[in-house]
Amino acid sequence: MPGPIDLSIWFLGTAFELLFVVCSLARKSFLTYLFLNLYLLISIAVSTGRFVFLQSYGQGSSQYRYFYYYSDALLTLTLFCALISLYSRVFGELRTGEYVKWGAVFLLLGTAGFSYAVVAQSAERLSTDFAYELSQNLYFVGLVLTYILWGAVLKLRETRTRLVQIILSLGLYFSGYAASYALMNFSGRFSIIRYICPVLGCFLPLSWSLTILRNSEESRLVPAQLVAVPR
Amino acid sequence: MMAVLIFLASVATLCMFFASYCRSLVASSSRHPLSAEVRDVTGIRNVATAADYARVVQLLKLCPERQEDRAGLQAVDIYYSWLTVARRMLAWIAPSLRSWTEHEQACCAYFAAVTLDRRIAHSREMLTHEAEL
Numbered sequence: 279m280p281g282p283i284d285l286s287i288w289f290l291g292t293a294f295e296l297l298f299v300v301c302s303l304a305r306k307s308f309l310t311y312l313f314l315n316l317y318l319l320i321s322i323a324v325s326t327g328r329f330v331f332l333q334s335y336g337q338g339s340s341q342y343r344y345f346y347y348y349s350d351a352l353l354t355l356t357l358f359c360a361l362i363s364l365y366s367r368v369f370g371e372l373r374t375g376e377y378v379k380w381g382a383v384f385l386l387l388g389t390a391g392f393s394y395a396v397v398a399q400s401a402e403r404l405s406t407d408f409a410y411e412l413s414q415n416l417y418f419v420g421l422v423l424t425y426i427l428w429g430a431v432l433k434l435r436e437t438r439t440r441l442v443q444i445i446l447s448l449g450l451y452f453s454g455y456a457a458s459y460a461l462m463n464f465s466g467r468f469s470i471i472r473y474i475c476p477v478l479g480c481f482l483p484l485s486w487s488l489t490i491l492r493n494s495e496e497s498r499l500v501p502a503q504l505v506a507v508p509r
Numbered sequence: 510m511m512a513v514l515i516f517l518a519s520v521a522t523l524c525m526f527f528a529s530y531c532r533s534l535v536a537s538s539s540r541h542p543l544s545a546e547v548r549d550v551t552g553i554r555n556v557a558t559a560a561d562y563a564r565v566v567q568l569l570k571l572c573p574e575r576q577e578d579r580a581g582l583q584a585v586d587i588y589y590s591w592l593t594v595a596r597r598m599l600a601w602i603a604p605s606l607r608s609w610t611e612h613e614q615a616c617c618a619y620f621a622a623v624t625l626d627r628r629i630a631h632s633r634e635m636l637t638h639e640a641e642l
Contacts, residue, residue, distance in 0.1 A: 441539045446533055449526035457519035463512035491577050499536040
């Protein structure tokens with residue numbers, strides 16, 4: 279069973295996810311950010327499911343582990359869809375929706391194929407290994423895609439405050455996640471590091487909620503102020 | 510070795526996204542006109558300067574907090590500290606950096622002044638609401 283700090287961070291994260299959905303509904307932006315809301319709703323359902331499995335079978339049980347890895351893959355897939363929906367919004371005015379859609383499908387199939395090739399050697403637990411590998415690779419693809427999207431935002435001189443801040447929060451989340459995973463690899467003995475990933479999980483919905491609360495859909499910012507060196 | 514490289518690259522990306530996030534927060538308040546009251550109390554006439562920041566933050570501490578602007582203010586405060594370090598450490602390498610960091614810090618000061626304006630307006634609204642009850 280996780281300790282009190284783990285549980286507190288877990289419940290706080292779920293509360294922030296719920297906060298974003300409530301804020302979207304209150305600000306009438308639920309459909310505008312449908313995929314972000316779907317991601318967080320699925321995340322709330324997954325958190326609830328994990329807690330039920332944890333209570334019923336325990337942390338070391340195979341039931342909990344199966345549920346954990348499959349639900350993690352599902353969550354990463356939904357986050358990938360949410361990221362692609364942000365691409366569609368940024369490139370929406372260029373009428374490149376079809377290209378974005380097909381590009382996303384191609385990238386997803388490519389990542390799935392690569393993940394399968396990596397785990398294909400081990401016949402044992404192929405499906406769980408595949409779910410884990412797919413999840414990890416999609417996170418990496420997500421980081422790269424967010425970086426490219428931020429480049430596009432600057433290049434296209436995007437002015438929509440909400441969209442810009444949502445993309446930046448996602449960039450912070452992905453890069454923080456990658457940094458904490460790398461840190462865990464070479465200094466796993468410090469117990470505080472294991473709290474970084476769950477805290478980052480709290481940061482994303484909180485930051486999105488604040489963006490929705492602070493800015494209206496009509497809020498605009500001066501694109502020249504986003505780049506360090508004005509062009 | 511690979512983990513160290515990935516870590517350094519991720520931290521660099523993290524810093525870049527954080528700075529951009531703070532700049533977007535500051536940019537979103539740049540069009541907000543300051544009320545005459547806040548202009549008087551902060552001493553900011555038309556354009557804020559880097560030196561105004563500390564004074565405005567002191568004034569902010571005297572005002573009742575609003576939950577929704579606390580996180581943004583903390584983020585901009587960290588960004589301001591980074592800029593102070595950058596000005597002190599790097600300005601002698603590239604003198605042009607001094608004017609750039611001063612401009613950025615002035616933007617942070619304006620953001621803090623806008624937050625003060627919002628807090629005062631919010632407190633006033635609360636008082637009016639309580640008086641009505």
